[in-house]
Amino acid sequence: MKFTKMHGLGNDYVYVNCFKETVENPSEVAKYVSDRHTGIGSDGLIMICPSSQADFEMQMYNADGSRGEMCGNGIRCVGKYVYDYGLTDQTSISVETLGGIKYLDLNVVEGKVASVKVNMGHPGLKACEIPIIMDEGREQDPVILSPIEVRGQTYQMTGVSMGNPHTVVYLENVQGMAIEEIGPAFEQHERFPNRINTEFARVLDRRTVEMRVWERGSGETMACGTGACAVAVASILNNYTENQVTVRLLGGDLEIEWDREADIVYMTGPATTVFDGEIEI
Numbered sequence: 001m002k003f004t005k006m007h008g009l010g011n012d013y014v015y016v017n018c019f020k021e022t023v024e025n026p027s028e029v030a031k032y033v034s035d036r037h038t039g040i041g042s043d044g045l046i047m048i049c050p051s052s053q054a055d056f057e058m059q060m061y062n063a064d065g066s067r068g069e070m071c072g073n074g075i076r077c078v079g080k081y082v083y084d085y086g087l088t089d090q091t092s093i094s095v096e097t098l099g100g101i102k103y104l105d106l107n108v109v110e111g112k113v114a115s116v117k118v119n120m121g122h123p124g125l126k127a128c129e130i131p132i133i134m135d136e137g138r139e140q141d142p143v144i145l146s147p148i149e150v151r152g153q154t155y156q157m158t159g160v161s162m163g164n165p166h167t168v169v170y171l172e173n174v175q176g177m178a179i180e181e182i183g184p185a186f187e188q189h190e191r192f193p194n195r196i197n198t199e200f201a202r203v204l205d206r207r208t209v210e211m212r213v214w215e216r217g218s219g220e221t222m223a224c225g226t227g228a229c230a231v232a233v234a235s236i237l238n239n240y241t242e243n244q245v246t247v248r249l250l251g252g253d254l255e256i257e258w259d260r261e262a263d264i265v266y267m268t269g270p271a272t273t274v275f276d277g278e279i280e281i
């Protein structure tokens with residue numbers, strides 16, 4: 001199988017061009033290639049496929065083989081791949097995902113895509129659309145600074161769907177927290193029937209928020225595009241920030257804007273190719 005290793009701020013995936021390749025069992029292939037000792041090493045697998053509804057389709061799998069509806073860093077890399085490898089000559093493209101069709105604007109520098117702005121669509125705020133289990137009668141309500149007990153401690157969570165499920169928790173000390181212990185406890189918590197991606201965030205000022213992420217199916221990653229959008233939406237909802245936010249992740253910064261009138265979230269950030277390779281599956 002021919003592949004390309006790419007990353008968005010260190011959130012790395014193995015990309016396969018499914019216009020040319022067939023992946024028989026993507027979930028197993030994702031586990032195999034993601035292993036950092038016995039595989040290629042990545043946070044998961046992303047397949048770039050033909051689509052009947054958009055210019056391309058992105059199918060993404062986490063490192064544990066589970067399917068993700070959306071991937072913010074991944075979709076920017078898909079934009080870079082299809083342009084740099086000549087699958088399109090357009091700089092405005094649409095990509096079908098399980099989380100809906102997303103629209104990308106490619107910023108081309110010296111013939112190659114350097115960064116991508118993505119229309120990420122509407123954030124989902126109702127408990128039932130994330131989904132987060134709430135008391136009866138509160139399924140349609142937003143989940144804003146709502147208490148949750150995890151490993152004997154009470155946290156205030158804000159829930160956001162960016163096509164995939166997120167919960168944002170504000171902490172005083174993001175860099176020093178025990179994410180390896182708390183992250184999985186959130187991911188597996190009974191109130192998240194589809195498991196969850198958890199962002200641990202701290203507001204630095206009204207335009208800047210730092211975060212670390214524990215991703216469903218992949219553990220801690222260097223960055224999460226949908227997670228950064230969820231953090232921005234949560235911070236704006238809580239009136240911690242303005243509508244344009246720089247989200248500072250371990251791998252670098254993403255620029256997020258929530259157009260409140262149109263109710264659309266935009267994410268802008270880099271996409272990087274590491275190398276092309278071939279692996280026996």
Ligand SMILES: N[C@@H](CCC[C@H](N)C(=O)O)C(=O)O
Nearest residue numbers: 068071072073164224225226
């Ligand atoms: N890293 C991604 C999100 C990948 C999917 C996520 N782990 C899930 O299962 O929902 C991003 O950049 O958004």
